Amino acid sequence: MRNFRIFTKLFLTHSAVGLFALITLSVIFYNQLRDALIERTLDQLSSINILKKELVENYLFRSQQNLEALQVENKFLALYHELLEHHATAQTNQDIADIGNLQKLFDFKNLHVFDTHHRQLFSTDEEMYPDGLLSRIDSAISKDPSKIRIIDASAHALGDQTLLFYYVPIMEENKLIGIVLVQENFKKVQNILVETTGMGSTGESYIVGGDYRMRSTSRFFPDTLPGLIEVKTPAVENLFRGQPGPGLLKDYRGVSVLSAYRLIENRDLNWAIISEIDEEEAMRPIVSLRNYLVVIIALLIFVTLIVTYILSNAIVKPILRLKEIILTLSEGMMPAKVKLKTSTDEIGEMAKAIHQLTEGLERTAIFANEIGEGNFNASFTKLSENDKLGQSLIEMRDELRGFHERELKSARARASALLEGQERERKRIINELHDGVGQLLTIIRMQVDLLDIDDKSKGDIKTQINDAITEVKRISYHVMPQAIVDFGLEAALKGLCDTMSRYSGIVIDFKYIHEYDQKLDFEISISLFRIVQEGLNNIAKHAQASHVTLHLLDKEDEVYCILEDNGKGFKETDLVNYAGSGLRNIRERAMLLNGSAEINSRPGSGTTIEIHIPK
């Protein structure tokens, strides 16, 4: 069971419950109905059986009465005498003719008159009776031969026909002098039985004699002599054992039938009358009901299948979707953002949980990614109090940030130490140039005057020495202006602007505003000077500008510097190319002091450099 898919499980349980209920109900219902049907059918059979019995009994009784009436009139005695003494015949004697008419009137099969020696005196037909018939009748009447009797003379030995006779004694002065034998027309009894209205196609009523032989013709074997059919069925056996009553049993054909049976109440006859119908036919309505039930069960299974399919899909689909998400997660990928249709059942709750999981993981992943990309300011809210991964990532971020900051600090320290050393070295160099080479050149120049040469040569030499001095000054200025050491940034920048204007012809609008009066750090000063120097050099070299604005705002917390030209500008993409190294130096210088440099330019509208250096 646990290896089945949900669909199979649901289907099996649904089917099991549904089928169990339906089959139980069906069986109960079916049995109840069957019992009721059997009972009703048996009741019906029973009443038919009674009716047939009454009809047969009445018929026999009436025939007997008619014969009795004739006896009382001494009709037969008179007839006997006529026959015996006068040898009269039907053609000669009226009475004899009347007898024939009577036989026809009462529809007897025939009528015979015998003397006590079994000599036939008269017969209504020519039929010959089988041997032994009269001896059978004799033995039947031997007890009391003076009464009218009904005699069942049917016997295998007598040709399997049903032979039913009325025995009428001819008495004179209490002495038997002759016998009248009237053969009943059994067809008439048969007709009573043949009437099968309300008994369907298999229902029949029939009569069985004490010898377990059929007396009436079977509905199923109309061409077989009744005496050939042995009816040793439980019904007949029960009857002859004195146990009447209807029941479900096997009939003479071996077919299961519903049967109602009774003994015919007649002093002389040991007959059973039985009314039966095949169980199959009686049960036919219930069979069709059973078929309906089978169809309904099949239908139910089908409906269960469909309902289960829909239901299991409704259950399984979100589960499979969640499975996909979990699989994707387990493969280290983020599932595509799909808003799950959330129900409020357990699956919905699970979907929510997985959604939360996904979101958490996504958040964590984004966080980890940000750390990976070096964004150590990324913030992260732990997924829960005990979010170990989140905690580790936060710790990692903090450690990396610390490491990064230390690294940055030390890199900055190294860089600024390098720059500082460089500047110190430059200071030394300009000192050497000024006080060493410059002074030496001045001395040499003075000594030229002492030479014993003509004035023109002196002038030439002096001019050359002057040029050398100017060159030394120019070099020295580029290495580091003495003014920044002695007077600070403003003076140095002013000097720089003057020089720049003088040599390049660019008008420089220089303004230095001291919002704050303390002297600027030399480090900041020299950096800003270098930045401006770099910027102005760039302008002079590339910008083709005619006007430059250089404003510095020396505030309490920072120095703000803007350098703007009206030159040709450049495309942002060119920033990395030709203007690159100079502008990059500006940025790096600013960054070494924790400041920033923003460079904006558009072709045709000049370039603006803004610098913020914090103090």
Add this chain to the structure above:
Amino acid sequence: MKIRILLADDHPMIRAGFKSMLDKSERFEIVGEAGNGKELIEVAGELNPEIILVDISMPVMSGLDVLEELSIRVPGVRLIVLTMHEEREYILQALKSGAAGYLLKNIERFELERAIITVYEGGKYFSPVVTNILAEAVSKPETNDVSEVTPREKEVLELVARGNSTKQIADLLGISVRTVESHRINMLKKMKVNNSAELIKKAIELKILS
């Protein structure tokens, strides 16, 4: 009477050069020499010279600091700076500190003599290059036209007066920090003041701000 001159330079060779240059003239007498600022002050007090030729970049005590000190210690002395520096800051600073002359070291003998005599006689003397620089320094055109203060500048000014930082102003007006700063600088220029405090004061005086 010869003019009594004291020579101060940290290079003996330079001193020797100028000494021999001045010795050629009957009018001058080199009364002493000094190799640094400290020595100069001591020697000047003792020798009481009429003219001191001083280099402004000397060890121990720089020339510019020495100038002021000398004006106090040796009353009546006339100071002439003799230097390699031709940046205007040096020139202006030297003048402020009491120098009557500013000469570059590549000066010719006759010009040196003329300079000393001019200064000795109460005048001032500058090398031609120095004169040019001085002329440039004072000829900067600056405007102070209040009517040119634009409404936006006035707006910025009002916010500055209320104590807002540049960043706050930029956010309030929806403009860049740069624009705010340039408005501010433009106003400082227009009003010829050096910082925001002065700017606000002047703006109130001029009834731009109430």
